Amino acid sequence: xxxxxxxxxxxxxxxxxxxxxxxxxxxxxxxxxxxxxxxxxxxxxxxxxxxxxxxxxxxxxxxxxxxxxxxxxxxxxxxxxxxxxxxxxxxxxxxxxxxxxxxxxxxxxxxxxxxxxxxxxxxxxxxxxxxxxxxxxxxxxxxxxxxxxxxxxxxxxxxxxxxxxxxxxxxxxxxxxxxxxxxxxxxxxxxxxxxxxxxxxxxxxxxxxxxxxxxxxxxxxxxxxxxxxxxxxxxxxxxxxxxxxxxxxxxxxxxxxxxxxxxxxxxxxxxxxxxxxxxxxxxxxxxxxxxxxxxxxxxxxxxx
Amino acid sequence: xxxxxxxxxxxxxxxxxxxxxxxxxxxxxxxxxxxxxxxxxxxxxxxxxxxxxxxxxxxxxxxxxxxxxxxxxxxxxxxxxxxxxxxxxxxxxxxxxxxxxxxxxxxxxxxxxxxxxxxxxxxxxxxxxxxxxxxxxxxxxxxxxxxxxxxxxxxxxxxxxxxxxxxxxxxxxxxxxxxxxx
Numbered sequence: 001x002x003x004x005x006x007x008x009x010x011x012x013x014x015x016x017x018x019x020x021x022x023x024x025x026x027x028x029x030x031x032x033x034x035x036x037x038x039x040x041x042x043x044x045x046x047x048x049x050x051x052x053x054x055x056x057x058x059x060x061x062x063x064x065x066x067x068x069x070x071x072x073x074x075x076x077x078x079x080x081x082x083x084x085x086x087x088x089x090x091x092x093x094x095x096x097x098x099x100x101x102x103x104x105x106x107x108x109x110x111x112x113x114x115x116x117x118x119x120x121x122x123x124x125x126x127x128x129x130x131x132x133x134x135x136x137x138x139x140x141x142x143x144x145x146x147x148x149x150x151x152x153x154x155x156x157x158x159x160x161x162x163x164x165x166x167x168x169x170x171x172x173x174x175x176x177x178x179x180x181x182x183x184x185x186x187x188x189x190x191x192x193x194x195x196x197x198x199x200x201x202x203x204x205x206x207x208x209x210x211x212x213x214x215x216x217x218x219x220x221x222x223x224x225x226x227x228x229x230x231x232x233x234x235x236x237x238x239x240x241x242x243x244x245x246x247x248x249x250x251x252x253x254x255x256x257x258x259x260x261x262x263x264x265x266x267x268x269x270x271x272x273x274x275x276x277x278x279x280x281x282x283x284x285x286x287x288x289x290x291x292x293x294x295x296x297x298x299x300x301x302x303x304x
Numbered sequence: 305x306x307x308x309x310x311x312x313x314x315x316x317x318x319x320x321x322x323x324x325x326x327x328x329x330x331x332x333x334x335x336x337x338x339x340x341x342x343x344x345x346x347x348x349x350x351x352x353x354x355x356x357x358x359x360x361x362x363x364x365x366x367x368x369x370x371x372x373x374x375x376x377x378x379x380x381x382x383x384x385x386x387x388x389x390x391x392x393x394x395x396x397x398x399x400x401x402x403x404x405x406x407x408x409x410x411x412x413x414x415x416x417x418x419x420x421x422x423x424x425x426x427x428x429x430x431x432x433x434x435x436x437x438x439x440x441x442x443x444x445x446x447x448x449x450x451x452x453x454x455x456x457x458x459x460x461x462x463x464x465x466x467x468x469x470x471x472x473x474x475x476x477x478x479x480x481x482x483x484x485x486x
Contacts, residue, residue, distance in 0.1 A: 031348070040346040044318070047351050053315035054362070057449070059386040061359070127357075204356035212359040212386045 013249065014232065015087035022253075023224025024048040026231070026260050030191070033264040048224065055217035061210075067122055074119040075211070075218035081111035082225030089232045090163040091252045092245045102160045106150065109229055112222050113139050113188070116197065120207030131206020134275055135197035141282035142187040142194075148290035149180030152297040153237065166236045173300070176293045178237055183286050185230050185263060187278070189223075192267035194278055202272075231259040309450060316362070316388065316446035319351040320438055323361035323385065327378055327414070329368030332428040333395035337365060340431035340438075347435050350442075358384040363441050365434075369397035369404045370412035382418045388449035390421040390441040394434055399423045399459075419455040421445075425462050433460060 009015055027048040035042025063071060085108035088101075113135065120132025154160050156173045187194040198206040208219055235255035242248040273281070324337055340347050341354055355361045358381050366378065382391070391414075396402040398414035414420055421444050424437035437460055447453060 035346070035348060038343045040343045041349050042346070043348050043351055047319070050315040050318040050351060051321075053311060054319040057312045057316065058362075058388070061386065205360065208360070209357045210359060216360060 009092070010084075010087040014089050014091045014252070016083055019083055019086040019225055019228050020221070022228045022256075023221060024052070026227040026256075027220070027224045029257070029260050030227070030264045030267070033261060034268040037265065037268040048220070052217050052220060055220065056214050058213035060213040060215065067124070070122045071119065071210070072215060074115040074122070075215050075222060078112040078115035078222035079218050079225065081108045081115070082222050082229055084108050085229040086225060086232060088162070089229070089236050089252075090166045091232070091236060092248055102150065102154055102162050102165065105162060105233070106147070109188075109226075109233070110139075110143070112226050115222075116207050119211070120197075123207065123210035125209045127204045127209045128207045130203045131197045131199075131209070134199075134203075135207065137275060137279060138187055138194060138196055141279045142184045145180055145282055145286045145290045146184040146188070148287075148294050149177045149184070152180075152290070152293040153177040155294065155301055156297040158301065162236070166239065167241045169241070173293065173297055174237065176289070178234060180286065180290050180293060181234055181237070182259070182262075184282075185234070185259075186266060187282070188230055189227060189263065191263060193270040193273050195267075195272050196275055196278060199272060227260065228256070231256040231263075234259050313446045313450050316449060317442050320363045320442035320445070321353045321355045321361050322363050322365050322438065323355055323358045323381070324365045325367075325378060325381055327366050327368035327374040327398065327412075328371035328410075329395065329397060333367035333397070336428045336431050337367065337394060337434055340434045345431045345435060347438070350435070350439055352435075352438060359386065361385050362389055362445060363438060364389065364391045365394055365438070366391065366398055366414055367394045369401040369407075369410050370414050370417065371409055372411045375411045375417055378414075379417060388445050390445040390448075391418060392422045392424060392434075392437050392441045393420045394424050394437070395429060396425050396427045399425055402427060415457065420457050421455060423457060423459045425460065429460075436460060 011017060025048075028043065028045060031047065032042045085105055088105050088108065117132045117135050117139070120128035120135065153165065153174050156171060156177075157165055159165060186192065190196075190198055198208060203209075208216065211219060232252065235252050239248070239251050239255055242251060324334070326334055339345060341352065358364070362385075364382060364385055368374065370378065393399055393414050397404065398412060398420070401407070401410055401412040404410055404412075411417070422437045422441045424433050426433060429437075440458055440460070444458070448455075
């Protein structure tokens with residue numbers, strides 16, 4: 001992979017030029033499918049785009065000093081990390097060079113959540129601080145399962161290279177890992193059973209309470225990009241290996257769309273859980289499966 | 305107006321985010337405001353979203369006859385909503401203080417304290433009247449942000465059984481209902 005293809009990946013497909021419209025599309029799919037399940041018509045197709053443009057045109061609060069600068073920086077870091085994570089996904093087949101690394105992808109996927117925690121605390125709002133504390137507790141809970149699932153996939157295939165992982169044929173262990181990742185996605189994307197950090201009606205908007213205008217637009221965009229990156233990770237792991245580039249792209253988009261629909265249906269069908277129930281769910285119920293997955297992966301590795 | 309301004313104007317009209325505030329209301333109008341967001345009326349078709357924080361909102365929806373306790377809070381929250389913004393007074397109370405008129409606990413009506421863009425009268429107003437008021441307010445907000453117009457309040461007409469059964473129109477709808485039953 002030379003410089004031009006690397007830049008094309010980062011900026012065109014699956015990078016920024018694809019990821020930003022896809023982010024708005026996935027946000028719309030989420031809202032529309034919830035509306036349809038409730039027997040409503042729901043928002044028009046361009047709604048997330050209108051929201052974004054409107055927020056760009058609003059006034060921003062005057063904030064001075066380091067605190068103000070930090071509050072402006074967090075959403076920008078979150079957006080660039082999420083866009084980078086999407087750009088790193090090995091959707092198109094290629095050969096040689098830097099082929100994407102699972103550890104880098106995980107770090108980039110984790111960065112928006114870190115930014116949300118930091119943003120809540122630097123806003124100095126009591127609701128923001130509660131939201132950030134909840135996000136931190138949630139992150140500690142689901143990340144154990146999420147990371148164990150990914151490590152078990154990587155250990156069973158003897159590699160941390162994304163491209164190699166995406167190209168290998170599906171094994172029962174990989175399917176188990178994908179299911180474990182799917183269980184963690186609602187918490188990662190803050191949707192309904194685990195929408196604790198930004199729990200409306202409870203703590204206003206959590207870490208986002210003090211944000212307004214273009215900064216809030218960046219948070220909305222980073223949330224959309226997180227959707228694209230997280231569903232895209234599942235799609236690349238689950239997709240069959242294809243050599244024709246347009247078929248690979250099509251399968252990637254279709255699989256991501258399927259995951260988005262699945263998560264939206266879950267969000268529409270469930271109510272928010274309390275923080276202790278959520279923590280118990282991840283530490284007691286799903287951790288067992290993740291430990292089973294990783295121990296069987298290690299066992300298989302030492303046997304072969 | 306260039307393309308970006310036109311797009312901005314259109315987006316502002318299509319994406320009104322609300323913040324709901326109670327200024328000493330009996331809760332009747334609050335229930336109707338929530339009802340306008342439920343599946344039956346589905347205000348999300350217009351891009352309406354009820355926001356938790358006034359910082360995110362474009363339109364401030366205020367109910368109630370504005371008690372002395374509520375005045376400072378309303379002024380604070382009005383300041384916390386960043387412009388361009390609009391205010392919708394929901395129900396007859398913020399417009400005229402309604403049946404609580406001349407009460408010594410009141411500091412209303414609302415437009416003595418903050419500029420109001422749309423009055424939606426009724427006790428309580430129907431959810432469709434509230435949605436209409438919000439849509440008009442979104443249009444006013446978009447136009448005012450583009451052309452810097454002064455604030456001129458719009459008063460929606462009282463229609464259907466908005467008046468809570470205190471006048472002739474309620475009798476008319478009742479007789480219509482009895483005709484249907486016969």
